[in-house]
Amino acid sequence: xxxxxxxxxxxxxxxxxxxxxxxxxxxxxxxxxxxxxxxxxxxxxxxxxxxxxxxxxxxxxxxxxxxxxxxxxxxxxxxxxxxxxxxxxxxxxxxxxxxxxxxxxxxxxxxxxxxxxxxxxxxxxxxxxxxxxxxxxxxxxxxxxxxxxxxxxxxxxxxxxxxxxxxxxxxxxxxxxxxxxxxxxxxxxxxxxxxxxxxxxxxxxxxxxxxxxxxxxxxxxxxxxxxxxxxxxxxxxxxxxxxxxxxxxxxxxxxxxxxxxxxxxxxxxxxxxxxxxxxxxxxxxxxxxxxxxxxxxxxxxxxxxxxxxxxxxxxxxxxxxxxxxxxxxxxxxxxxxxxxxxxxxxxxxxxxxxxxxxxxxxxxxxxxxxxxxxxxxxxxxxxxxxxxxxxxxxxxxxxxxx
Numbered sequence: 001x002x003x004x005x006x007x008x009x010x011x012x013x014x015x016x017x018x019x020x021x022x023x024x025x026x027x028x029x030x031x032x033x034x035x036x037x038x039x040x041x042x043x044x045x046x047x048x049x050x051x052x053x054x055x056x057x058x059x060x061x062x063x064x065x066x067x068x069x070x071x072x073x074x075x076x077x078x079x080x081x082x083x084x085x086x087x088x089x090x091x092x093x094x095x096x097x098x099x100x101x102x103x104x105x106x107x108x109x110x111x112x113x114x115x116x117x118x119x120x121x122x123x124x125x126x127x128x129x130x131x132x133x134x135x136x137x138x139x140x141x142x143x144x145x146x147x148x149x150x151x152x153x154x155x156x157x158x159x160x161x162x163x164x165x166x167x168x169x170x171x172x173x174x175x176x177x178x179x180x181x182x183x184x185x186x187x188x189x190x191x192x193x194x195x196x197x198x199x200x201x202x203x204x205x206x207x208x209x210x211x212x213x214x215x216x217x218x219x220x221x222x223x224x225x226x227x228x229x230x231x232x233x234x235x236x237x238x239x240x241x242x243x244x245x246x247x248x249x250x251x252x253x254x255x256x257x258x259x260x261x262x263x264x265x266x267x268x269x270x271x272x273x274x275x276x277x278x279x280x281x282x283x284x285x286x287x288x289x290x291x292x293x294x295x296x297x298x299x300x301x302x303x304x305x306x307x308x309x310x311x312x313x314x315x316x317x318x319x320x321x322x323x324x325x326x327x328x329x330x331x332x333x334x335x336x337x338x339x340x341x342x343x344x345x346x347x348x349x350x351x352x353x354x355x356x357x358x359x360x361x362x363x364x365x366x367x368x369x370x371x372x373x374x375x376x377x378x379x380x381x382x383x384x385x386x387x388x389x390x391x392x393x394x395x396x397x398x399x400x401x402x
Contacts, residue, residue: 002325012176024232027138035063036116040106044124045075052083060133065091068106102385104207104214120195127240146227150193151238163243165363182231189219193239213260224272235343252386258289258374289371296368
């Protein structure tokens, strides 16, 4: 697992040409596409107004914002309608009346109301760059893409020891790994800052209302149908977000994602991919929760074996060989943290590097625990949506530039 992680982490930095190809190309001329931007919001009254106002600052000339609220969430509905009243020609409020609420059901509720040629998805806490739509428009027209995946970046790396690793994880995922997946023709899409041609999305039937990783599922289904996905990352254009506010919130979020990957694996849409390498990559990617769960179960056994039996020196040396790859991964993460700070103009101090290294094993234990919990929930048939709450931690802080 460490070797595979190192492979996708380093993909974007293989050559200067590869790194340059991952960026958005500057738009030329006026935009030709129209956008419907979906913002599902549930109990997000603390951050929703800021997000919608940022979207309204877009320099693109043709877009609408559809805020999706639940019929049982009056606080968020009040904020949504107040913002919509300030820009009635741009913002509409759509009410989701499903008894059991989740993100894909909310998105599907709004899909019939979309007037734009491209549907974009944002979360209620997103801080979106005003020029993003113009860059996405140009990417669609210049590449002929069916889907454009933009970058998402957690910013508040200074909030806690785990937020530091969480931010770096996003940095590698959107900066490097998704580009690798797009190049291989199989991609689990991100949950927001993803744009799909409306006709393509409707032909695919929208989002799976019962999947806990509706973004991954949509990417797998579109990849299996041969749709062209373009990934573009630019530190100026990324959508900024915050890390979960507590370890329990992070554990629940990762549990949901892991369980969603397992659901997508069991649906077997990935078997329609045309080539064996694509199917092998899909199998490995979607089965990662199983492997992380196995890691979580076997760690105590490994510790016991290391402390108790008397084994030959040769066996011990061979047993420690996987640690070499893990240590190289740690070293590359240190380099990545430096690059993250440079890219975003953030002050990365020596204490942050120390937290990164010291917190690594504990963060891996948390991920393993989330994977074990996901497998357990899936086996028990529990698929309720555990909501991640947001407070806007990425909008303030001494290290976050205005």
